Amino acid sequence: MKTSKIKLNCNVLRDGHQSLAATRMKTLQMLPICKQLDDWGFHALETWGGATIDSGLRFLNEFPFDRLDALKKACPKTPHMMLLRGQNIVQYAHFPDDVVTAFVKTSAKHGMNIFRIFDALNDPLNMKCAIKAAKAAGAEAHGTICYTTSPVHTVEKFIELGVELERMGCDAVVLKDMAGLIAPIEAFKIVKGLKDSIKIPVWIHTHDTAGLGATTYMYAIDAGVDAIDLSIAPFANGTSQPDTVRMLALLNGHQRCPEVSEAQKDSLKEIRSHLEAVYAELSDFTSHKNEVIDTDTLEYQVPGGMLSNFRTQLKEQKMEDKFDEVFREIPVVREALGWIPLVTPTSQIVGMQAFLNVKFGRWEQISPQTADIALGYYGRTPAPVDPDLQKLAAKQANKDPITCRPVEAPDVKHLHMEDLRKELEAKKFPADDEHCVLYAMFPAQLEQHLKGPKLSPKSDEAAAEKAATAESHMVSCSRQKRYGLTIDGKRIEVGVEELV
Ligand code: CO
Numbered sequence: 001m002k003t004s005k006i007k008l009n010c011n012v013l014r015d016g017h018q019s020l021a022a023t024r025m026k027t028l029q030m031l032p033i034c035k036q037l038d039d040w041g042f043h044a045l046e047t048w049g050g051a052t053i054d055s056g057l058r059f060l061n062e063f064p065f066d067r068l069d070a071l072k073k074a075c076p077k078t079p080h081m082m083l084l085r086g087q088n089i090v091q092y093a094h095f096p097d098d099v100v101t102a103f104v105k106t107s108a109k110h111g112m113n114i115f116r117i118f119d120a121l122n123d124p125l126n127m128k129c130a131i132k133a134a135k136a137a138g139a140e141a142h143g144t145i146c147y148t149t150s151p152v153h154t155v156e157k158f159i160e161l162g163v164e165l166e167r168m169g170c171d172a173v174v175l176k177d178m179a180g181l182i183a184p185i186e187a188f189k190i191v192k193g194l195k196d197s198i199k200i201p202v203w204i205h206t207h208d209t210a211g212l213g214a215t216t217y218m219y220a221i222d223a224g225v226d227a228i229d230l231s232i233a234p235f236a237n238g239t240s241q242p243d244t245v246r247m248l249a250l251l252n253g254h255q256r257c258p259e260v261s262e263a264q265k266d267s268l269k270e271i272r273s274h275l276e277a278v279y280a281e282l283s284d285f286t287s288h289k290n291e292v293i294d295t296d297t298l299e300y301q302v303p304g305g306m307l308s309n310f311r312t313q314l315k316e317q318k319m320e321d322k323f324d325e326v327f328r329e330i331p332v333v334r335e336a337l338g339w340i341p342l343v344t345p346t347s348q349i350v351g352m353q354a355f356l357n358v359k360f361g362r363w364e365q366i367s368p369q370t371a372d373i374a375l376g377y378y379g380r381t382p383a384p385v386d387p388d389l390q391k392l393a394a395k396q397a398n399k400d401p402i403t404c405r406p407v408e409a410p411d412v413k414h415l416h417m418e419d420l421r422k423e424l425e426a427k428k429f430p431a432d433d434e435h436c437v438l439y440a441m442f443p444a445q446l447e448q449h450l451k452g453p454k455l456s457p458k459s460d461e462a463a464a465e466k467a468a469t470a471e472s473h474m475v476s477c478s479r480q481k482r483y484g485l486t487i488d489g490k491r492i493e494v495g496v497e498e499l500v
Contacts, residue, residue, distance in 0.1 A: 006228060009042055009081065047072070061452065065125055078165065079140075081116060087100060092344070103440075105433065108137035132169070144174040353366070457491050
C-alpha cells in the first residue's frame with residue numbers, strides 16, 4: 001500500500017469562487033493572500049482557466065493574461081494549474097489547432113505550468129492537440145476523465161480512458177467529478193484500477209455538493225491517488241471542493257496525512273479571515289443554497305449548479321410544476337445522445353433539450369446544439385447516438401453525420417491565427433497572440449474591454465448588467481421565439497419557430 005504523503009492542491013482562486021460566487025473574485029481580492037498560499041506548501045494552485053477568463057472580460061473589466069501575470073508574480077514558487085476544455089479551449093465551440101496551440105503556448109509563456117485538459121464527451125481526439133501543445137510548451141499535460149454515471153460508464157471504461165491518456169503522452173491522469181456524484185467505493189475502484197494500469201500519477205477532483213467529497217477523497221487516498229483538490233472556506237464545501245482544514249482533520253492519524261506545522265495552521269486562519277471579507281463583498285453572487293449539502297443531485301445524477309439554475313429558470317418560464325418532468329427527461333436525452341457526460345457545455349445542451357421535449361413534445365423541437373451532438377460535431381459519444389434521432393437531426397440541420405475530429409469537419413469554417421490578427425489590426429487593436437486567442441473565443445467581450453472606459457470595478461459591473469438587460473430585451477423582441485435558460489451558470493438560448 002502506498003505510504004507517501006498525499007499532495008494537496010488549492011483551487012480557491014479558480015473553482016472555489018467559480019462554484020460559490022459565480023467566478024466573480026477579482027485579482028485585487030486575491031493578491032493579499034497570494035504570499036501565504038504560495039508559502040503554504042500546496043502542490044499546485046489552480047489560478048486560471050475554466051470560467052475565469054470569460055468572467056474577467058465580461059464582468060470584471062480585467063484582461064485575463066494580466067491576472068495570470070499578477071498571480072504568477074505573487075505566487076512564484078508553487079506550480080500554477082488551469083482547466084482547459086480541450087479543443088474548446090475555455091469556450092464552447094471547437095477552435096482550430098493553431099488557435100488551441102497558440103493559446104496553450106501563450107499561457108505557458110505567462111507562467112502556466114499544468115494544463116488540466118478535458119473534453120465534455122471524454123473524446124481523446126478532442127484532447128490530442130492541447131496535450132501536444134502543453135508538452136511542446138514545456139508544461140505538464142494532465143489528461144482528464146469526466147466522471148459520470150450511465151449504463152455505459154463502467155469502472156473498466158474509465159480505466160481504459162486513463163490508459164489511453166497515458167499512451168497519448170499525458171504527465172498525469174485526473175479523475176474529474178464536476179458534479180460531486182462519485183461515491184467513495186466507486187472512487188476507490190477507479191483510482192485503484194488506474195494505479196494498477198498506468199505509471200503516471202493519478203489525481204482526483206470532486207465537489208462536496210452531495211456531501212460525498214471529503215469521504216471520497218479518503219477512499220481515493222487509500223486506493224493510492226497522488227493528489228487531491230481542496231479549497232479554503234468560505235469558498236469551500238457545498239458545491240465547491242472540501243475545505244483544507246476539514247480535510248486535514250479527516251486525515252488526522254492517517255499514514256498519508258501531510259505534516260502540518262503550527263505556522264501552516266495559522267496561515268490557513270489568516271487566509272480564511274481575508275476570504276471571509278471577500279465572500280461578504282461578493283454577496284450578490286453567493287447563495288446559501290450552494291453552501292449546504294444537497295442530495296437531490298444524487299437523485300437526478302446531474303451537477304448541482306444545473307439543478308439550482310433550472311429551478312429558477314423554470315420559474316421564469318412559469319413551468320415550476322414541470323420540474324420533475326424535465327428532470328426525468330434528462331436521462332432520456334442523454335441515452336439518445338449516446339450517454340454523454342454532463343459538463344459544460346453538454347450540461348446546458350442536454351438540459352435545454354429536456355426542457356424543449358417537455359414543453360413541445362419529445363423531439364418536436366431539436367436545438368441546433370443537440371443536432372450537432374447527434375451528428376458527431378462535438379466528437380465521439382460514449383455510446384452510439386439513437387439512429388432515429390440522428391436522422392431527425394440530419395434532416396433538420398441539413399447536414400450529414402461526421403466521424404472525424406469535429407475541428408476537421410468539412411464545410412466548417414474556422415478563423416485561424418492569421419485571420420484573427422488581420423481582423424484585430426483592421427480594428428486598430430493590439431494583435432499579439434494574447435489578443436488573438438482571446439478574440440477567437442470572446443470577440444465582443446474583448447472589443448468591449450478594449451474600447452470601454454476604464455471604470456471602477458463597481459460601476460463597471462453596473463454597466464455590464466445594463467448591457468445584459470438590453471441584450472435579453474432584444475432577444476425577446478426578435479421575430480423568432482427564443483427561449484433562454486441558465487444552466488450551470490451559463491446562459492443558453494435557442495430559437496424555435498412557433499408552430500401556430
Ligand atoms: Co470542479
